[in-house]
Amino acid sequence: MSTAAQSVSATYDTVLRRNPGELEFHQAAKEVLDSLAPVVERHPEYLDAAILERICEPERQIIFRVPWVDDAGRVQLNRGFRVQYNSALGPYKGGLRFHPSVRLGTIKFLGFEQIFKNALTGLPIGGGKGGSDFDPKGKSDAEVMRFCQSFMTELHRHIGAETDVPAGDIGVGGREIGYLFGQYKRLGNRYESGVLTGKSPAWGGSLARTEATGYGTVIFAREMLATRNASFDGARVIVSGSGNVAIYAIEKVQQFGGTVVAVSDSSGYVYDPDGIDLDLLKQIKEIERGRIADYVVRRGGRAELRTTGKVWDVAREPGGVKVALPCATQNELDEADVRSLIAGGCLAVAEGANMPCTPAAVNLLHESDILFAPGKAANAGGVATSALEMQQNASRDTWTFEHTADRLEQIMINVHSQCKETAEEYGAPGNYVLGANIAGFVRVADAMLALGVI
Incomplete structure (x- = not known):
């Protein structure tokens, strides 16, 4: 076994040891690491700087209690998460998922994938993810609002337009984003529209998102x-x-x-x-x-x-x-x-x-x-358009649907080209998994090298 392959295997062993029971995260980490032996063999500087180990370890993991009151006056309790995984390319960026299946391992797998997905867009955004085991199904609008307000009361101290920018995911749509943003605005006493994406176009959101x-x-x-x-x-x-x-x-x-x-x-x-x-x-x-x-x-x-x-x-x-x-x-x-x-x-x-x-x-x-496109490449259009929403918020501008859709199409064409060409460069034509993993990894790894041991 080559030195590069040994390093990849040792990194995965470390992931298993440090994150017991988190099967989805193990799966996501293995899928990426299995692609990286050729690239670290070509770039030994990544091994010298322990990039593999550092990229698998979140910069910050936040878990918090979310108490709220249902329509019957009973106090309910859920758990909230935000994993701020990697900010080498920009502020953490990734959605919030509200679903009963959410636990730390779920959020870590999603945040880990988000690092490489965001890198593939070519836009200056890092990777993160968050959510709660709260289930919005069957809840009234008032109950969803009270939950979102309680969730944001804790989360607001960890996010910001230049720090961490959440968005929606499963269980978090326009209604939830509205309640979350309203509470953030109330707590901070400022209209920081770039702190959340997936907003309604009527108040700072992007058409085509x-x-x-x-x-x-x-x-x-x-x-x-x-x-x-x-x-x-x-x-x-x-x-x-x-x-x-x-x-x-x-x-x-x-x-x-x-x-x-x-x-x-x-x-x-x-x-x-x-x-x-x-x-x-x-x-x-x-x-x-x-x-x-x-x-x-x-x-x-x-x-x-x-x-x-x-x-x-x-x-x-x-x-x-x-x-x-x-x-x-x-x-x-x-x-x-x-x-x-x-x-x-x-x-x-x-x-x-x-x-x-x-x-x-x-x-x-x-x-x-069969041609196969992994999610980190194929569904990158969502976070790419969220980053375009951040651009509009920062410049106090609003783009037409057609302009944003055109930008989205060009980004997705570029993501496809990166994956295809990288796979060919590493001797695996048509393997979009390898192409996506290596292309995303190299962009983040080079930024991490430039920033030093942090």
């Missing part, structure tokens, strides 16, 4: 398909999830001439062979906060709700599938699901969510020669 993650994922997939002289035109597509990322991935697929035939939520999945009615899905999910079962009822018998199996089973339906876009949550697509995609003639998979494919699924995707 809502659409950015889904749009960006599909743009990246389009660039991948082009390397095989293929496109979305006439393609059948499966999208998992039915939230913000999924909805705007569907919208962009339709703009590119494709047909999305399935979406999902935690209750099951919808198969709509004529193509998802996007206007109806938006009405149910964005306005009514309903479920995909409501979509089936109102689709008038043209769609089918399936509560057994997984959305990827649709690949085995007549007509197969050309592109799969996992846009729900981590580890949702496993090896068996890849076999369904292979059987359906799938050509490309692009992760709209963060780490939705299991390691076994990724290995099989590579073996099968």
